Amino acid sequence: MAGSVILLGFALKSLPVGTAYAVWTGIGAVGTATLGIVLFGEPATAFRLASIALIVAGIVGLKLVT
Numbered sequence: 001m002a003g004s005v006i007l008l009g010f011a012l013k014s015l016p017v018g019t020a021y022a023v024w025t026g027i028g029a030v031g032t033a034t035l036g037i038v039l040f041g042e043p044a045t046a047f048r049l050a051s052i053a054l055i056v057a058g059i060v061g062l063k064l065v066t
Contacts, residue, residue: 004028019066026059 004024011020030052036042 015066019062022062023059026055030055030059 008020008024011024015023033048033052037044037048
């Protein structure tokens with residue numbers, strides 16, 4: 001956890017605060033959902049996978065326009 005906050009601090013040197021925070025939280029959400037599916041056997045429904053894909057698309061979109 002501390003490592004992610006430190007890396008966020010480094011990212012803030014070159015990215016706007018809103019973009020950096022959105023990417024940081026998006027990666028956390030995608031990572032948590034993915035680990036839930038892979039490690040804990042949570043259902044990988046089409047809706048869940050589509051939602052993860054939308055978050056990833058949003059992260060990529062934010063990075064492209066920054």
